[in-house]
Amino acid sequence: MANIPHLRVALYARVSTLDRGQDPETQLIQLREYAQRRNFEIVGEFIDFASGTSEERKHYRQMMEAAKKRKIDVVLVWRYDRFARSTQALVNALKEFKALGIDFISYQENIDTTTPTGELIFHVMASLAQFESSLISQRVKAGMARAKAQGKQISRPKLSTNKVKQIQDMHKTGLSMNQISIRSGVAYGTVYNYLAKKKK
Secondary structure (H helix, E strand, O other): OOOOOOOOOEEEEOOOOOOOOOOOOHHHHHHHHHHHHOOOEEEEEEEEEEEOOOOOOHHHHHHHHHHHOOOEEEEEEHHHHOOOOOOHHHHHHHHHHHHHOEEEEEOOEEEEEEOOOHHHHHHHHHHHHHHHHHHHHHHHHHHHHHHHOOOOOOOOOOOOOOHHHHHHHHHHHHOHHHHHHHHHOOOOHHHHHHHHHOOO
């Protein structure tokens, strides 16, 4: 009888920079034990010390690269909020994994896309994320319409000359728009608009 190859698993743990004194080993010990019980082969442990909203999660990006290169079969995390910054970000990542044929397991929530139940929960989450996005969009539009009817200015205030120069200087160094947005404290859309104007 031929040996069944072990599924290759990547463990991902994140400790927020705001959570002083937290040790990623708290997450990793349980993930390693779970992987052993499932007879998974651990091919990598990816650990970030960063806030959930940070675009500087270097090891998260490395794990996603390993996924794209088909070096892993399963991504195992301790909890959703250690992995993704929002429901929509989680759903987007899971869609990418699904397209690559990679399964996702969240230890604390006991969600496992290798099972029919886990697959169903993923589809429910995707629907909820879409619903949440639609609600936010409707509220924003309603709020803008109300403000306009009341004669309020609804456009964003213009950035100072110094702030615009700071954005342009960072762009020249090769930083991405996400990184510029985080470092300058200016919304991503505003950064995009100013750089797009400069190109024109």
